[in-house]
Amino acid sequence: MIDFKNVTKVYADTVALKNATLHIDQGDFVFVVGPTGSGKSTFIKLISKLIEPDEGEVYVEGKPLSKMSNRDVAFLRRDIGMVFQDFKLLDNKTVFDNVAFAMEVVRCSRRTIDRQVPQMLSVMGIEDKANNYPSELSAGEQQRVAIARAIINNPRIFIADEPTGNLDSDTAWEIMQLLELINKRGTTVVMVTHAKDIVKRMQKRVISIDEGTIIRDSRGGDYGFDD
Amino acid sequence: MIRGVLYSLKQAFRHGFKNKGMSLASIFAITAMMLILALFFFLTVNVSFLTENIKDQFGTIEVFLKDETTKEQAANMITSIKEMQGVENAEYITKEQAMEEFKTRWGSNAYLLDGLADNPLPNSIRITLSELESGDFIATTAASLPGVEDVRFYREEVGKVIKVSNTIQKGALIVIIFLVVVSLVVVSNTIKLTVMARQDEIQNMRYVGATNWFIRGPMFLEGIIIGCISAAISIVLSSVIYTRLCETLGEQAFQLFSASLVDPQFLIKNIIWIFFALGIGIGACGSIVSMRRYLNRKGETV
Numbered sequence A: 001m002i003d004f005k006n007v008t009k010v011y012a013d014t015v016a017l018k019n020a021t022l023h024i025d026q027g028d029f030v031f032v033v034g035p036t037g038s039g040k041s042t043f044i045k046l047i048s049k050l051i052e053p054d055e056g057e058v059y060v061e062g063k064p065l066s067k068m069s070n071r072d073v074a075f076l077r078r079d080i081g082m083v084f085q086d087f088k089l090l091d092n093k094t095v096f097d098n099v100a101f102a103m104e105v106v107r108c109s110r111r112t113i114d115r116q117v118p119q120m121l122s123v124m125g126i127e128d129k130a131n132n133y134p135s136e137l138s139a140g141e142q143q144r145v146a147i148a149r150a151i152i153n154n155p156r157i158f159i160a161d162e163p164t165g166n167l168d169s170d171t172a173w174e175i176m177q178l179l180e181l182i183n184k185r186g187t188t189v190v191m192v193t194h195a196k197d198i199v200k201r202m203q204k205r206v207i208s209i210d211e212g213t214i215i216r217d218s219r220g221g222d223y224g225f226d227d
Numbered sequence B: 001m002i003r004g005v006l007y008s009l010k011q012a013f014r015h016g017f018k019n020k021g022m023s024l025a026s027i028f029a030i031t032a033m034m035l036i037l038a039l040f041f042f043l044t045v046n047v048s049f050l051t052e053n054i055k056d057q058f059g060t061i062e063v064f065l066k067d068e069t070t071k072e073q074a075a076n077m078i079t080s081i082k083e084m085q086g087v088e089n090a091e092y093i094t095k096e097q098a099m100e101e102f103k104t105r106w107g108s109n110a111y112l113l114d115g116l117a118d119n120p121l122p123n124s125i126r127i128t129l130s131e132l133e134s135g136d137f138i139a140t141t142a143a144s145l146p147g148v149e150d151v152r153f154y155r156e157e158v159g160k161v162i163k164v165s166n167t168i169q170k171g172a173l174i175v176i177i178f179l180v181v182v183s184l185v186v187v188s189n190t191i192k193l194t195v196m197a198r199q200d201e202i203q204n205m206r207y208v209g210a211t212n213w214f215i216r217g218p219m220f221l222e223g224i225i226i227g228c229i230s231a232a233i234s235i236v237l238s239s240v241i242y243t244r245l246c247e248t249l250g251e252q253a254f255q256l257f258s259a260s261l262v263d264p265q266f267l268i269k270n271i272i273w274i275f276f277a278l279g280i281g282i283g284a285c286g287s288i289v290s291m292r293r294y295l296n297r298k299g300e301t302v
């Protein structure tokens, strides 16, 4: 599903990711952990070709990303739902329109959009917020909107960069339930996090990165760092 | 496909409207450019028509024949003249034909000529030149032929007119190019603002897998719409202006140059397609320039 082969990414004078090689299976649930600045975001951005490696190759569903045209990359991203710590919602659009937006981009008909968006919002538990603007929502609700937008087109991969970073622990746990749900539908989930308790509780595969190097890859929810 | 175009069109109008201050400002600026451009265009076309006219009228050598020269001798002369380099045509003009032409040129004043008892004009050979430069040589050669009374050739005058007209046309061309470049900058600035205003949205579009054309289409069309609207306004205004100009100045121009201004209908017909092509071109190029500079194709920084 996702393969890294000797991937290195260098910024100016920092090696953000060093010779990373790993494989993630379809349907897997993977945590990526490590201290700040260790290269977690770099790792996750490489999967959707938001950045390109300096050495090595990233493969998604067997296809090498470096060989993809701009158009191929656009279509690749339709298969990858993305969520970030800061939600990245559009402030001037309603909740409904923020989600509908992702469907317009893939040219869904108005009818499909009007049918599927409310469904998705109710799965996320925010059906009553459809006509509100992001600024009128709590952080947890905003992240639910972002998740709704990320999965509305049924991506095969879901990547999240510290999705619970701005949330209190109860809300964070609710979000984790949603990710579990997404994973149960067969979607591969890759999530960057700092939250030790969540990693321990979820009992999934954990990839630990330190200073750009993958230092540990284990199953069973072992966080691997003392901090 | 159709839905894609419709979507782009809808978005283009929406953003143009949201951004209406800037859209209006650039439509206004480009219309102004096009109007000035139109005036220069009118000037150039008229000057070049006038020059052609003058070339036709005076870019010829009139060889006046002695009265005793026969038609056969004239025919022989024509044959030998036609062999010279730089001659396009040579034809025999009888004194009667010459008088007819004279009357036509005098137009409403021709009745004055009716008073003449005798036709004072000689028979002549009219040489049309294919290159003005050979005119002097041909004129001298023709003058030395037997049976020739006199030769008339306005070489210097015609040369001067051509020089002036070339200068005017070159000047106008420079102004026109300058105006087109300025219009391009105006459009690309408008689109740049659109890109800037929508940066978050564009970034989000990339995240959810929008193709380049999905993102660029609306901006591209926005530029073209601005160009077309400006073109339409300038076409109407410049047509009105030129028609008025012909009404008020046409008479004087005729007296001055003994040639009328270029027919408004002919000019307007040309202005329509030229301006629409120009508007679409400026709009398209302007937005492409902006998108190339401000829309990163890949990468996170959009």
Ligand SMILES: Nc1ncnc2c1ncn2[C@@H]1O[C@H](COP(=O)(O)OP(=O)(O)O)[C@@H](O)[C@H]1O
Residues within 6 Å of the ligand: A011, A012, A014, A015, A016, A034, A035, A036, A037, A038, A039, A040, A041, A042, A043
């Ligand atoms: N755009 C960039 N330009 C320069 N350096 C960067 C850039 N992005 C990340 N880095 C550097 O690369 C390293 C890894 O960054 P990142 O992957 O964001 O870490 P993490 O997400 O684990 O906190 C850090 O040292 C960071 O400063």
Ligand SMILES: [Mg+2]
Residues within 6 Å of the ligand: A040, A041, A042, A161
């Ligand atoms: Mg990070």
